[in-house]
Amino acid sequence: MASFEAEGRADLMARFCGPLPVAVIAGILGVSPTDAGRFGEWADDAARLLMSGHLPTDAWVRAAESFVTMQHHLAGLLSARRTAPADDLLSVLVQAATDPSGQLDMAKAVSYATAFVFAGHKTTTDLLGNAVHLLLLHPDTLAALVRDPSLAAAVVEETLRRDCPVPGTSRVANVDVAIGGVMIPKGARVFVLLGSANHDEAVVEAPSRFEPGRPDGGEHLGFGRGVHFCLGAPLARLQGRVALSVLTQRLQGLRLASDRPVQFRQVTMFRGPVSLDVAWDVEVQGSSA
Ligand code: HEM
Incomplete structure (x- = not known):
């Protein structure tokens, strides 16, 4: 018999299902496979802001820090797509957040990208x-x-x-x-x-x-x-x-x-x-x- 208890509390969702949704949404956005793992960790941390009823203060702080780190990382990827568009969702989001005069609203682009990471993961x-x-x-x-x-x-x-x-x-x-x-x-x-x-x-x-x-x-x-x-x-x-x-x-x-x-x-x-x-x-x- 194999059991997650016996394997030291590895979790079914983490082992079989958890990595799947974040890897899929990361691929669609255009986040590299090596970065997808970090996105999973940030998104898990940041999800605690939305998904946890009660947390100790240090956990709230860590969740907020992860949220901001993820947003900075996304801003960097979006900036790169501005100069070198690719066939991915980040490039589409850059277009959607750029006005007719060519001005990019970075806050809007980051908020779209963050919404996709969350909506498509947990x-x-x-x-x-x-x-x-x-x-x-x-x-x-x-x-x-x-x-x-x-x-x-x-x-x-x-x-x-x-x-x-x-x-x-x-x-x-x-x-x-x-x-x-x-x-x-x-x-x-x-x-x-x-x-x-x-x-x-x-x-x-x-x-x-x-x-x-x-x-x-x-x-x-x-x-x-x-x-x-x-x-x-x-x-x-x-x-x-x-x-x-x-x-x-x-x-x-x-x-x-x-x-x-x-x-x-x-x-x-x-x-x-x-x-x-x-x-x-x-x-x-x-x-x-
Ligand atoms: C089982 C998985 C999912 C469930 C149960 C779910 C559920 C929902 C629900 C209930 C809404 C409507 C929210 C509202 O009316 O206030 C919504 C909106 C949305 N979902 Fe999902 N979702 C899932 C997966 C996904 C995935 C995989 C993505 C992205 C790839 C995604 C992207 C979005 C977006 C962008 C919206 C906002 C649409 C809008 O406001 O026009 N969702 N989702």
Whole structure:
């Protein structure tokens, strides 16, 4: 039996899934593979600013420092793209932040690039963590996925509905508006619970049930709705499908290694397990989706 406990608390997401989303988004941005690891560390540190409820002061300071270091590094890469554009997202962001007179708004370019690093990293890692957790709680579904890896797409969709990685977002009311009998005044900030909408009994039958392929699950709000609908949805779906197929093919006999309840991060904006203790019987090398 192999277990992450036995291997000294290496983490499933870090070993199989954590490096994947950051390497993918770094590649799309045009960050070199050697730099991608540093981006992962900065982004992990900086994510604590957004994702941790309570931290000791020195951890807040380290998170803030990592955030600023990453932004300076991105500014350097963006400046380089200005003089030597490449076929990558950083070069596109330089164009998007340059006005018709040729003036580059560096703050805007850095903020776009930072948004992509965050939006394309932790969310996808949490999608994988939540999906694996749900599969481990539903061994019949896991066995069906092992038999037929094409079910991974349905598992990704049902995870986005049942345990969405971004359960909440915020909006500011442009006008006075009444919703469900409550008057929301113009200018009010509203915290919108996408995760709650995904469990609306009026839309989804027995919403807590994890049922990939269910007929009423397709209208979920896991990627938001409207003009701000997630730009990275196709990429996240692809990464989820590939990672789940490969993981479940390679780690045969995958199961939870302890009865301890899985801890989720104590924040309302993002949902994902802090860690998963798992065990498996055999690791098959070289299988791919
Ligand atoms: C499972 C993974 C992901 C989830 C659950 C997710 C979820 C979301 C949600 C709910 C929104 C809407 C926020 C709002 O309306 O306030 C959003 C927006 C966005 N996402 Fe994702 N996302 C994921 C992956 C990605 C990836 C991989 C990228 C980039 C490659 C990305 C880039 C963005 C961007 C740029 C926006 C802002 C769009 C806008 O404001 O017009 N996301 N995402």
